[in-house]
Amino acid sequence: MDDLGHQVWDADNHYYEAEDAFTRHLDPRDGPRCVQWATINGRKYHVLGGRVSRAVANATFDPVSKPGCLASYFRGNPDKINPLDVIRDAEPIRPEYRDPAARVRVLDEHGLEGCFLFPTLGMIYEEPLRHDPVAVCKTFRAFNRWLAEDWTFDYQGRILTAPYLTLADADWAVEELEWAIDNGARMIIMRAGAPTTVFGQRSPFDPMFDPFWSRLNEAGLALIVHAGDSGVTHDGYAPDTSSFSFSGASFGPTIKSFDIERAVHDYLLSLLLSNHLIRYPNLRVASVENGAEFLPDLFRKARSQAKKMPGWFKEDPVETFRRHVWINPFWEDDLASVVEWVGADRVIFGSDWPHIEGLPRPLDYVPETKALTPQERRKVLYDNAKALATPQPA
Numbered sequence: 114m115d116d117l118g119h120q121v122w123d124a125d126n127h128y129y130e131a132e133d134a135f136t137r138h139l140d141p142r143d144g145p146r147c148v149q150w151a152t153i154n155g156r157k158y159h160v161l162g163g164r165v166s167r168a169v170a171n172a173t174f175d176p177v178s179k180p181g182c183l184a185s186y187f188r189g190n191p192d193k194i195n196p197l198d199v200i201r202d203a204e205p206i207r208p209e210y211r212d213p214a215a216r217v218r219v220l221d222e223h224g225l226e227g228c229f230l231f232p233t234l235g236m237i238y239e240e241p242l243r244h245d246p247v248a249v250c251k252t253f254r255a256f257n258r259w260l261a262e263d264w265t266f267d268y269q270g271r272i273l274t275a276p277y278l279t280l281a282d283a284d285w286a287v288e289e290l291e292w293a294i295d296n297g298a299r300m301i302i303m304r305a306g307a308p309t310t311v312f313g314q315r316s317p318f319d320p321m322f323d324p325f326w327s328r329l330n331e332a333g334l335a336l337i338v339h340a341g342d343s344g345v346t347h348d349g350y351a352p353d354t355s356s357f358s359f360s361g362a363s364f365g366p367t368i369k370s371f372d373i374e375r376a377v378h379d380y381l382l383s384l385l386l387s388n389h390l391i392r393y394p395n396l397r398v399a400s401v402e403n404g405a406e407f408l409p410d411l412f413r414k415a416r417s418q419a420k421k422m423p424g425w426f427k428e429d430p431v432e433t434f435r436r437h438v439w440i441n442p443f444w445e446d447d448l449a450s451v452v453e454w455v456g457a458d459r460v461i462f463g464s465d466w467p468h469i470e471g472l473p474r475p476l477d478y479v480p481e482t483k484a485l486t487p488q489e490r491r492k493v494l495y496d497n498a499k500a501l502a503t504p505q506p507a
Contacts, residue, residue: 119491122498123475124441125401125463126228128274129174129210130235131263135159138262139255146248147255148238159234161241162248168237168342168354174210176203180466181473187445200469210467213268220271223466223475227271229337229498230264231302231401232256233468235277236341243309243344246281253277254289266298273502275302275337280317281310286325290332299502300335305380305403306343317380318387330393333505340402343376377403378411381438385415385430390437395507398438402465405442405451412454435459439501444472448493449484457489461498 131137135148149160157173159166171177182199185192208215220228235256242249257276260266264274276293278301280286293301307314315321329336347353351367377400390396415430426433435455441463442451452460464478465471472478482490 117479117490117494118487119495120226121224121462121476121494123223123225123228123464123466124399124461124498124501125465125471126230126475127233127465127468128216128230128264129177129206129233129467131211131259132157132173134234134259134263135238135252135256137255138258139251143248143251146245147242147252159238161238162245164241166238166241168241169234171203172234174233175206177206177210178203178469179473181469181471181477183469184472184477187443187470207467211263213264213272217269217271225475226495227273229300229401229463229502230272230274231337231339232277236302236304236339238342239279239281239304239308240306240342240344243281246308246310249279249281250285250289253279254285257289257293261296266293266296273299275300277302279303280308280315280322280325283310283322283325286322287328290325290328294332294334298334299504300337300399301329302337302339304341304343305338305376305400306341316383316387318383318389326389326393326396330395331507333395333397333507335397335399335501335504337399337401338377338380338403340373340377343372343380345372345376373402374404374407378407381434382411382414384438385411385434386418388426390433391427395505396437397501397505399441399461399501400438401441401461401463402443403441405440405446405454408440408451408454439497444478444481448481452485452489452493457485457492458497460493461501462494 136144139147146162151158151160151165153165156171159172178200179202182202183196186194186196209219238252239249242252260274260276264272266274276289276298278286278289290301307316347368351369381400384390412431419426419430439459439461440451440455441461442448444464462478464475466475482493485493
């Protein structure tokens with residue numbers, strides 16, 4: 114930070130959930146339709162809605178893979194590593210993954226003023242339960258109570274967490290948003306996916322959810338749309354699972370590697386096409402850990418629709434996007450291009466620490482900012498995230 118001349122705020126850190134994160138505040142009678150633990154061949158697995166989940170190899174996170182162990186692989190794999198080998202080189206879980214005081218000490222070691230702290234398992238558990246919207250809501254109400262208890266929503270002004278909201282039930286979403294506001298949340302988090310309700314699957318921007326969006330617009334909390342299991346369908350080209358993007362018994366790429374970009378592309382394009390940001394002009398949306406390479410295609414499609422349907426948009430939809438949407442690129446994305454696409458005011462730095470695909474240390478990202486001016490660099494590394502974390506009531 115001394116070399117930079119300013120503080121740094123990491124807009125994408127993660128915790129590893131406590132073993133009772135989903136069950137501590139869950140009525141045990143709801144366990145069979147929500148979340149339970151099972152031991153199979155000596156290993157503990159979560160059971161979601163009565164089905165064993167193998168979305169992660171070890172849902173206890175003890176041991177767990179080392180932070181950023183796949184950084185070289187995502188850089189283009191110049192060392193020709195086998196990613197499965199480095200993933201299996203696990204270590205005992207560290208205190209900072211579950212304890213806020215320990216995490217603050219690590220922020221100091223990493224040279225960070227603070228971070229946004231997001232779920233790990235929490236981002237992938239709505240989809241397996243989507244067949245039961247009531248179970249989805251019960252599960253995440255319990256999860257959010259655990260989060261508030263173990264981490265709080267604002268720890269010493271340095272760790273900001275986000276309660277997970279779902280639109281599986283519109284009334285529930287409004288109630289949970291009110292609870293989040295009352296308990297000091299400065300942002301909320303959702304997956305980039307269309308929720309499944311008792312009426313079937315619906316766009317997040319369907320009028321049935323207007324009371325939720327109206328309240329969020331009024332409150333001025335930022336909406337974090339984070340990578341997760343968004344239910345992307347592979348149409349037979351790959352299994353429709355949320356497991357790691359390698360195929361079968363042999364190592365190799367599949368289209369699952371692009372699920373994250375596909376999901377957020379469709380979410381954000383639908384946001385534009387529905388004129389949602391015109392109807393709710395105080396919304397601030399941040400796409401986190403979804404990359405940025407989808408942006409030129411999204412902009413092209415939005416402008417194409419504007420030409421084909423004159424009068425549908427009140428202005429250039431890309432300008433609407435740039436006013437309301439912040440982008441956290443993958444750390445390996447071309448940062449200069451992202452700044453050119455959306456502007457330096459709308460790019461936020463996130464290291465994804467301590468996940469395997471993130472950076473070993475957050476400030477390893479600083480060399481990626483060399484193409485920016487000092488003013489642009491400060492916005493990306495600090496100012497934009499701090500502004501986004503400040504609620505702006507209508």
